[in-house]
Amino acid sequence: MVSRKEWNALADDFEREVCDITRETGSREIDRILRKLKPSPERSVLVDLGCGIGTFVERYGARFRHTYAVEHAARILARARKRIGRREDITFMTSNIPPAVARIGRKADLTVCMNVITMPENRIRAQMWRGIAGVTRKKGHALIVVPSIESDRMVERVAYGTSLADAKKDAPDGLVDRGGSRQKHFARDELRDVLALHGFAVKRLLRVPYPWQKEGLRKPRNAGTRMPWDWLVLAERV
Numbered sequence: 001m002v003s004r005k006e007w008n009a010l011a012d013d014f015e016r017e018v019c020d021i022t023r024e025t026g027s028r029e030i031d032r033i034l035r036k037l038k039p040s041p042e043r044s045v046l047v048d049l050g051c052g053i054g055t056f057v058e059r060y061g062a063r064f065r066h067t068y069a070v071e072h073a074a075r076i077l078a079r080a081r082k083r084i085g086r087r088e089d090i091t092f093m094t095s096n097i098p099p100a101v102a103r104i105g106r107k108a109d110l111t112v113c114m115n116v117i118t119m120p121e122n123r124i125r126a127q128m129w130r131g132i133a134g135v136t137r138k139k140g141h142a143l144i145v146v147p148s149i150e151s152d153r154m155v156e157r158v159a160y161g162t163s164l165a166d167a168k169k170d171a172p173d174g175l176v177d178r179g180g181s182r183q184k185h186f187a188r189d190e191l192r193d194v195l196a197l198h199g200f201a202v203k204r205l206l207r208v209p210y211p212w213q214k215e216g217l218r219k220p221r222n223a224g225t226r227m228p229w230d231w232l233v234l235a236e237r238v
C-alpha cells in the first residue's frame with residue numbers, strides 16, 4: 001500500500017506522477033454526469049474523499065452549496081488549499097477517510113472518490129466503501145473511479161503477449177504490482193457487487209481510457225484503437 005508519507009512525498013510532482021481523471025481523460029464523461037445530476041448551488045453538498053490537489057472541487061465545487069475536501073496527505077492538501085483555499089464554501093480536512101466521514105455525517109448529495117480505493121488489504125478497502133456509504137445521503141450519488149483488472153489483462157496481452165489464462169493466474173485477486181507496490185484492480189461485476197453490498201445501485205459504469213504512457217509504455221504497434229482504462233461508476237444510495 002502507498003503510505004500517507006509516500007503520498008506526501010509525491011505532492012510536488014502530483015500532476016506528473018498521479019493519474020488525475022478529472023484533469024485528464026474523464027472530463028467529458030464527468031461533465032455529462034454532472035449536467036444530468038443537476039446539483040443545487042443553494043442546497044447540495046459535495047464530499048470529495050481523497051481529493052488530491054483538488055481538481056474535481058476546483059472544477060465542479062461551485063455547483064454545490066458546500067464542499068468537504070478530505071485528504072490524508074497534508075502536503076497534497078496544502079496544494080489544494082493554495083489553488084482554491086480562498087473560497088468560503090469549502091471545508092478542507094487533513095484526515096483519513098473514516099474519521100472524516102464520522103465528522104461530516106450523512107449529508108453528501110454527491111460523494112466523489114477517484115483512484116483512492118486501490119489498497120491491497122480487503123479490510124482497509126472495506127473501510128473506504130463504508131466511508132462512501134456513511135457520508136452519502138439516501139438517493140444521493142457516489143462517483144467513483146477505480147483501476148480495471150480487465151484493462152490490466154488487456155495490457156498484458158497486447159504489450160507482452162501474455163495469454164489471458166496466464167494473466168488471470170498472475171493476479172487472481174486483482175492485486176497488480178505497480179512500481180513496487182500492489183494495487184487493487186476491480187472487475188466490472190466485482191464493482192457492482194461491492195457497491196450493492198454497501199447499499200448502492202449502479203446507474204452508469206463506463207470505461208475511462210487513459211494514455212499508454214501512464215502504463216509506462218509506448219503505444220504497442222498491435223494496440224490498434226485499444227487503450228488502457230479505469231472504471232468510472234455512478235451509483236445511487238438506495
Ligand SMILES: C[S@@+](CC[C@H](N)C(=O)[O-])C[C@H]1O[C@@H](n2cnc3c(N)ncnc32)[C@H](O)[C@@H]1O
Nearest residue numbers: 007020050051052071072073096097114115116
Ligand atoms: C491517485 S490520488 C487521486 C486524487 C484525486 N482523487 C484525483 O482523482 O486526482 C489518491 C489520493 O487519495 C489520497 N488518499 C489515499 N488514501 C487515503 C485515505 N485513507 N484517506 C484520505 N486520503 C487518502 C492520497 O493521498 C492521494 O492524494
